[in-house]
Amino acid sequence: MMRHLSLAAVLSACATPGLQASTLLDEDFQDGNISGWSTTGTVYTNAYYGNYSIGLRGGTASATYSLSTSGYVNVNISLDISAHSLEYGERCIAEVSNNGGISWVNAITLFNGQDNSALYSANSVAIDADNKPQLMIRYRNGGSDYYDYCYGDNILVTGDVDTGSGSSSGGGSNDDYYDELTGNGNVSRSLLTYTTLMNGSDPGSRVNLSAYAVPQNAAHPQNAFAGRLTLNNEATSGSFSEIKDTYNYTGSGDNTRKHLPEFSFQFIQTGSHIFPLERGSIASTHPNWEYVLTPGRVWRESGDNGYSRAAIPFALQQRNANCMHNGVMTFLFKEDGSTSKVAYQISSETCLYFKADWWGLPSATYTPETIANQNLLIQKYQEEIANRMPTKSLSALSADYPGTDVSAFEAPNSTDANHVSIAGFIYGGIHYRGDCVTRSGNYPYCDSIVVPSYSSAKSFFGGVAMMRLENLYPGVRNTSVASHVPACNSNGNWSDVTLNNLLDMATGNYGDATYMADEGASHTDNLFLSDSHSSKISYSCGQYSRKATPGSQWVYHTSDTYIAGTHMNDYLQGQQGSSADIFADTIVADLWEPIGVSPTGQYTRRTYDSVEQPFTGWGLMWLPDDVAKIASFVGVDDGEINGQVMLDSNQLDAALQRNSADVGTVPLTDYRYNNGFWAHNVAGNLSGCSGAQWIPFLSGYGGITVVLLPNDSVYYYFSDNDTYYWLEAIQEAHQIQSACQ
8 A cells, every 4th residue: 555655646746737636546455355346257356475466267257347537637547467377378467448348458468477476567557548437447367277367456546636727738639648658848859850850951861760769758749640641752862871782783873772662651640659551561663672661659849849750660671572671760740731851761671682771851741531440450559569578678688597698699609799680589478689780879669670581481481381281181291292383293303292392392303412502593583583473483393303302302492492382372272262372371360360470470472473472481571579479389389379289299399300200301410401490409519418409490591590499498680691600599598497308
């Protein structure tokens, strides 16, 4: 109770003059009474060392309390929640609704790793709770069995009696307080000022990207954005500075690569967030680039003269390829359509062969629009954010696990940290994430940075799709290529090759068995640069002659994984109908959506023709949270979702080197390749371990690594300096918990 009284006193002291502070609900359950709560499942009063809480046992349990805040403004909601005995994927949830339960805003969610019965606090739930006839507070048990426990406690709702002087929001017209910003707006700004955004000249100059970030004292925005933002003169405006150009794409003169594609897209604001209606690579008439748009932020600064300020993260992705150049744009707006120019800057990438900076200040138009299903879109966006894995700074590892050398995770084995886009370590349900380093300071929206998959898609798409199909239709891995890929049925080289051979890179069809010789040959342009499925599959099926018995010789071909995707698509359509799609139905609907992968991560590159064939062996894109969730699903949860086995366990075990009867093929000494997954024997490098130590990992062109450790942890980094070191990071993870097999 002391904490509650102190918080109420603070709220009262900070209240707007002329308003009277009141406590609307103060519930700590110390009387052992839960009357007034609407419950389902097993809900009871729990006593733990003299402290009483409301307890929820089992996955169907929930408890809801309703109250009215009519006549009150500046309403604040705080509450506590704790959890016990959660497995991975299970959760305890506290949430609030301001519309009678039509939609809910997450207050706090606990996962496995946060289930030690300690109380976690939400001190100010990000929801507009002023003048609501039915405000609802709900605890839910998101476990999967009867022995999962959630507890709620210390609920305090306070508000100011509305005397007619208006709310503390400053009289603005934005009444959505999702993720409310509590600063007063007095920001000291020297870069991208009001004057610059309104009257500055193009192209301006590069600045530290902190100028695009939400400043410490930002106030909640007064204006609400819903409609279309259009940039002007993209093809001729802006400035460009080349860092690296391996293939001589540009010269000293003007070039289409030096300018942004046409930009005209719809966005919706909710509270202090803004998000695009289109996610993933967006098809463009530009010959070189396509946009990837991700969620950003909106806020108010006193110096912006009544305008709200928005920042939108975006990336340029090379057309028909996988390189990703991350940037951010910012502008001022009012909800009547008034807007400033738009400043933009790109100062980092995940791309080995083309590195550059872009920046500019084009004029723009904001067209307010009525967005169809806007409330539903906002609800889905808020769910996306609420379902992200709990995140801490990578530096927090040294505090959570004393003695840990964090630098080994940031850039292992002397990898150049300047070329690392993002690095992370997942352990105990926590996503420890490094900074997003750029040439102009840290990227300010690390949650929204986009990274490419390159060949890590061979594992998380090609291999995982086969395991899902094998779970649904046992025996699919042994079906022949010629029976499912007509283009491979004409030369006689594919009748005895199976889907499993394709995913093991052991078809027996190749040109040169020297390590990566075929993959590095110039003729692979016929795969990577072709727009159509017919061209890509013709090359893939016809380029190589028979040299060895299928299954006997490893030779790396991205074309083989492209055939595998075509094969699986045909097989799935035979089972589920001609409209079935191996990525949309088997990967996204069955797996990625249930584990909470973002709309960005639910995208794959496809051919530009009517076939729209997924590339399978490259072409995925992810936000950092997507990487953490997908890798945990495969490497920690063993392919299970809420206790249900989704992947064939034999093939998953084989990919992760846990099936001695199927270890895959041998690319190099102490390396294996199985079902699209690599493995490396690190025997002698992990203290206290004896015998062979096969560590499975994913690898992508340029410097992409995802390691799935046997101690239920995941390490990843996305870089572009053609280095792939990870042993030092694994040794540090081994010190946290043994990785011995």
